[in-house]
Amino acid sequence: MNTYHNDRLTCWNCPSAILRGNVDFRACGQSMRRFTSMEGGDVVIECERRPELGHFEPTINFSECPQWKPTKYGRLLDNMRVLILGIDGYLGWTLALKLGALGFEVSGVDNFLRRRMVREKGSMSVVPIASMEERIKAAKKYLDIDINFRKIDVLNRDKLADFLKEVKPEVIVHYAEVPSAPYSMVDADHAIFVQKNNVLGTLGLLFLMRDIVPEATLIKLGTMGEYGAPLTGRPLFEGFFPADAVLLWNGREWSLGGEMTPRDPVSFYHVSKVQDTFNVYEACKYWWLRSYDVMQGVIYGVHTDELATDDKLRTRFDVDEWFGTVVNRFVAQAILGIPLTLYGEGEQIRGFIALEDAMECMVRLISSPPEPGQYTVVNQVSGLYKLKTIAKTVAEVGAEFGFDVKIQRIENPRVESEVHPLEVVAENLPERGFRPRVSLEREIRRMFDLLSRKHIVRRLEKVKDTIIPRTWWSGDKRDPKVLGVYSPDEVREEEGGFRGILHMPLDSVFVYRWEDEEK
Amino acid sequence: MNKAVIVGLDGVPYGLLKELIEEDIMPNLKDVLSEGVFTRMQSSIPCVSSVSWSSIITGRNPGEHGVYGFTDIIPGTYSVSYHSIKKLRAKPFWIMDHGKRYVILNVPSTFPAQEINGVMVTGFVSPDIKRSVYPPEYLGILEEIDYRIDVDISLIDKSRHAFMDDLFQSLANRVRLYRYLWEKVKWDIFMLVVTGTDRLGHYFWDAYEHRGNPFHNAFLQFFKAVDHLIGEIYGKINTDTQLIVLSDHGMELKHINVYLNAFLKREGFLYIDGDRRGLSGITKKTQAFALDPNRIYINIEGRYPRGSVKQSERERVVEDLITAFRDLAYNGNKVIREIYRREEVYHGNYLDHAPDLLLIPNSGFNLMARPEGEKVFGVDNLTGMHNPEAFIYTNQDIELDNPSVEDVLKIMGWKYEYVS
Numbered sequence: 001m002n003t004y005h006n007d008r009l010t011c012w013n014c015p016s017a018i019l020r021g022n023v024d025f026r027a028c029g030q031s032m033r034r035f036t037s038m039e040g041g042d043v044v045i046e047c048e049r050r051p052e053l054g055h056f057e058p059t060i061n062f063s064e065c066p067q068w069k070p071t072k073y074g075r076l077l078d079n080m081r082v083l084i085l086g087i088d089g090y091l092g093w094t095l096a097l098k099l100g101a102l103g104f105e106v107s108g109v110d111n112f113l114r115r116r117m118v119r120e121k122g123s124m125s126v127v128p129i130a131s132m133e134e135r136i137k138a139a140k141k142y143l144d145i146d147i148n149f150r151k152i153d154v155l156n157r158d159k160l161a162d163f164l165k166e167v168k169p170e171v172i173v174h175y176a177e178v179p180s181a182p183y184s185m186v187d188a189d190h191a192i193f194v195q196k197n198n199v200l201g202t203l204g205l206l207f208l209m210r211d212i213v214p215e216a217t218l219i220k221l222g223t224m225g226e227y228g229a230p231l232t233g234r235p236l237f238e239g240f241f242p243a244d245a246v247l248l249w250n251g252r253e254w255s256l257g258g259e260m261t262p263r264d265p266v267s268f269y270h271v272s273k274v275q276d277t278f279n280v281y282e283a284c285k286y287w288w289l290r291s292y293d294v295m296q297g298v299i300y301g302v303h304t305d306e307l308a309t310d311d312k313l314r315t316r317f318d319v320d321e322w323f324g325t326v327v328n329r330f331v332a333q334a335i336l337g338i339p340l341t342l343y344g345e346g347e348q349i350r351g352f353i354a355l356e357d358a359m360e361c362m363v364r365l366i367s368s369p370p371e372p373g374q375y376t377v378v379n380q381v382s383g384l385y386k387l388k389t390i391a392k393t394v395a396e397v398g399a400e401f402g403f404d405v406k407i408q409r410i411e412n413p414r415v416e417s418e419v420h421p422l423e424v425v426a427e428n429l430p431e432r433g434f435r436p437r438v439s440l441e442r443e444i445r446r447m448f449d450l451l452s453r454k455h456i457v458r459r460l461e462k463v464k465d466t467i468i469p470r471t472w473w474s475g476d477k478r479d480p481k482v483l484g485v486y487s488p489d490e491v492r493e494e495e496g497g498f499r500g501i502l503h504m505p506l507d508s509v510f511v512y513r514w515e516d517e518e519k
Numbered sequence: 520m521n522k523a524v525i526v527g528l529d530g531v532p533y534g535l536l537k538e539l540i541e542e543d544i545m546p547n548l549k550d551v552l553s554e555g556v557f558t559r560m561q562s563s564i565p566c567v568s569s570v571s572w573s574s575i576i577t578g579r580n581p582g583e584h585g586v587y588g589f590t591d592i593i594p595g596t597y598s599v600s601y602h603s604i605k606k607l608r609a610k611p612f613w614i615m616d617h618g619k620r621y622v623i624l625n626v627p628s629t630f631p632a633q634e635i636n637g638v639m640v641t642g643f644v645s646p647d648i649k650r651s652v653y654p655p656e657y658l659g660i661l662e663e664i665d666y667r668i669d670v671d672i673s674l675i676d677k678s679r680h681a682f683m684d685d686l687f688q689s690l691a692n693r694v695r696l697y698r699y700l701w702e703k704v705k706w707d708i709f710m711l712v713v714t715g716t717d718r719l720g721h722y723f724w725d726a727y728e729h730r731g732n733p734f735h736n737a738f739l740q741f742f743k744a745v746d747h748l749i750g751e752i753y754g755k756i757n758t759d760t761q762l763i764v765l766s767d768h769g770m771e772l773k774h775i776n777v778y779l780n781a782f783l784k785r786e787g788f789l790y791i792d793g794d795r796r797g798l799s800g801i802t803k804k805t806q807a808f809a810l811d812p813n814r815i816y817i818n819i820e821g822r823y824p825r826g827s828v829k830q831s832e833r834e835r836v837v838e839d840l841i842t843a844f845r846d847l848a849y850n851g852n853k854v855i856r857e858i859y860r861r862e863e864v865y866h867g868n869y870l871d872h873a874p875d876l877l878l879i880p881n882s883g884f885n886l887m888a889r890p891e892g893e894k895v896f897g898v899d900n901l902t903g904m905h906n907p908e909a910f911i912y913t914n915q916d917i918e919l920d921n922p923s924v925e926d927v928l929k930i931m932g933w934k935y936e937y938v939s
């Protein structure tokens with residue numbers, strides 16, 4: 001009977017529902033306080049989209065509501081109003097086009113901080129991107145998408161408040177943070193700036209949401225790095241311990257069910273994300289806000305159908321040591337003839353997800369708004385890979401494109417465990433119908449395809465010097481020593497270290513359920 | 520016509536007033552009753568405020584005014600919407616005659632406030648105070664006197680004392696508003712409803728019946744306050760002003776709640792997917808479900824999203840339901856006194872929306888339709904329950920023969936066509 005993953009959600013989940021108060025028909029009465037609680041009688045709502053329904057109980061299923069229209073991502077709210085904070089970024093722009101193409105009313109905010117920070121490094125997006133004005137024109141021209149953009153610093157609460165009042169977003173996707181671990185480790189100024197920008201930006205946003213759009217969903221971007229990589233191999237649940245988890249100590253036992261799991265961030269940037277996590281969690285508790293906190297794996301890739309429609313629609317792509325993420329940097333190194341740089345052992349395991357899959361995840365979350373007060377953590381990965389596996393795969397795909405790719409181990413500028421187990425539970429996205437579709441090889445092929453075009457290779461050459469990491473967690477600024485250079489077949493992923501274990505309840509070819517065998 | 524004043528006392532049975540007059544709790548009412556007629560009045564079916572007041576203000580039965588309860592199923596769903604005056608299919612008296620000027624204060628089920636020749640402040644359920652007042656200029660005075668549409672029912676779960684205080688406070692604030700409007704507005708018809716009496720009855724009926732109960736005195740005090748209000752109004756009106764005092768339904772001691780949907784589940788008429796809220800989890804196996812307080816609906820194919828009973832099977836399901844409800848008993852006592860099919864109690868153009876069956880309980884059995892739970896019988900902290908025994912008083916010299924809520928406008932001398 002249920003055709004769509006979100007058929008059974010109800011007005012409780014819908015941002016169109018305006019909470020009006022409580023009635024208590026035990027004595028056919030009502031309480032007229034401003035809506036503050038979910039207790040004391042039945043909750044009454046009105047629907048912003050269907051005022052003719054009057055006041056009613058928030059139980060209409062999405063499958064029964066004509067406003068939630070079937071799509072391949074499940075039901076989507078007709079003309080849903082989405083606000084993307086950080087719309088000029090790698091993910092923000094990609095999502096804007098994706099949602100625009102799906103019929104969302106897209107608004108966006110950015111202060112172009114990312115462009116400035118990349119310039120500070122002496123680098124640039126190797127895939128050329130136009131000014132926001134041009135981008136918006138191109139979106140209109142090629143995809144017939146209207147984007148309502150405003151240049152605002154998220155820290156500027158007055159301006160942001162005005163824009164929220166104008167747009168009245170039903171979902172806010174919050175990408176607008178500094179996304180770089182090395183950038184936060186440069187020096188005190190950079191660390192302080194990152195934490196201020198990220199933590200205070202989000203904290204201010206929460207207050208604005210409380211006052212202006214309490215019904216909206218906040219989709220907040222965190223990272224898998226918030227958890228760290230516990231050496232015990234304890235599974236990384238989605239933010240909270242499952243009901244049957246227990247703490248055993250001194251012959252006594254306590255339930256851990258429902259408690260937040262420990263976080264072990266790996267840079268001052270990651271600390272800012274952990275701080276966000278607590279702030280968002282509390283706001284949901286105090287004010288009945290609703291949020292998905294997305295522990296996003298490392299994103300790689302260049303492709304979505306919308307981005308590929310025209311060169312003018314491409315999203316940014318960075319390869320420098322501060323802002324390039326690992327797969328993206330490896331492909332750049334492969335093309336430039338720089339041996340791919342594994343830090344230390346190269347046995348680090350991380351969660352990854354291709355750009356296109358990551359975008360689908362966002363649509364799935366948007367299609368499935370949480371209930372008032374609900375704070376749900378989502379582990380967003382489609383595979384767990386050792387870095388040396390990634391390097392090997394990039395080298396192999398590179399060979400298909402005629403590149404002779406070497407792999408090098410260099411000193412690790414970071415403080416992290418280089419050999420560790422990793423077990424990740426990722427159930428919330430599959431429950432919302434998400435199935436990874438893009439394999440590592442496939443996306444790497446697309447990256448080579450795009451990045452090996454002449455004009456991009458020229459740009460890669462220009463930023464070549466920014467690729468090798470010089471930002472040490474210790475504070476040093478120096479080139480790391482090379483520990484060894486290998487050809488791809490000398491690198492054996494089965495040898496050494498651990499295997500990642502991913503619990504993702506679905507049967508999909510790109511889902512890896514490795515045995516938990518130590519080598 | 521002369522001026523008229525209508526004072527409504529929500530949920531007050533005829534018998535209670537008789538007793539309170541005898542015990543000298545309501546001396547002003549006693550004075551008032553020295554002329555005119557005071558008698559029982561039959562409430563609506565079901566005997567709840569939304570239906571009953573809708574009949575009182577339109578002079579029609581539910582088949583004509585279309586209101587069958589506080590809630591209705593939203594077409595295409597199993598979700599209920601709450602009553603709004605927009606659903607009223609018949610004209611209330613203040614729309615029948617625009618020539619008169621009205622003050623309509625706190626009449627239940629009149630939300631949202633509509634344009635009227637005069638002033639309207641709607642009664643419960645009014646989920647948004649801003650839309651409870653016409654003309655909107657009067658919102659300011661409501662705020663000034665801290666007017667409340669209703670008591671804060673959620674208080675009862677925290678403290679009976681606090682709830683009782685709130686009852687008195689709400690009444691006091693309502694009296695202030697009526698005094699203000701009485702003076703400031705030019706009116707021909709002034710209608711004022713006191714709702715605290717119903718809430719008091721629901722939560723403190725035991726206190727009334729038991730002298731030793733710590734709230735016994737407070738119960739009586741509340742009616743003294745109501746009596747004071749009646750006396751004040753009586754003192755202000757001319758002898759040629761029509762005075763009507765009435766209630767919409769009665770109240771009696773409750774013994775036990777009977778959860779109709781739990782019963783329907785137990786008997787295999789109703790299947791609700793457990794983790795869903797309300798009735799929205801109804802599955803295709805369902806043949807019937809209940810809405811508050813006593814309305815039974817058949818899950819007809821085509822009418823509901825997972826409707827499965829074919830028209831041709833309807834009669835059989837109705838028969839099965841009647842048999843099942845006839846047998847429903849608690850400790851050997853039959854729960855249901857009477858079962859009506861909709862055509863037996865309603866007439867008019869809006870029968871389609873009417874429940875298929877209506878259950879009338881024996882005294883003390885409080886029918887409820889909450890969808891959750893498996894237990895058929897249960898208790899809560901309410902001690903009073905509705906019954907059909909309303910009352911009416913008019914200062915006119917007329918005969919009243921077993922009147923019902925639909926007759927009030929006629930009693931007042933309104934002439935209007937019945938359409939059917």
Ligand SMILES: NC(=O)c1ccc[n+]([C@@H]2O[C@H](COP(=O)([O-])OP(=O)(O)OC[C@H]3O[C@@H](n4cnc5c(N)ncnc54)[C@H](O)[C@@H]3O)[C@@H](O)[C@H]2O)c1
Pocket residue numbers: 085086087088089090091092109110111112113114115152153154155174175176177178179180197201221222223224296297298299300325
């Ligand atoms: N790309 C990844 O692999 C990855 C992985 C995990 C988490 N994330 C998170 O996802 C989010 C987006 O990542 P991205 O890769 O698109 O980064 P990005 O830097 O390309 O995008 C962020 C955008 O937000 C803007 N911004 C930052 N601070 C702002 C402020 N105060 N006011 C207005 N705009 C501001 C930037 O200018 C930029 O355009 C970040 O929060 C990041 O931490 C990214």
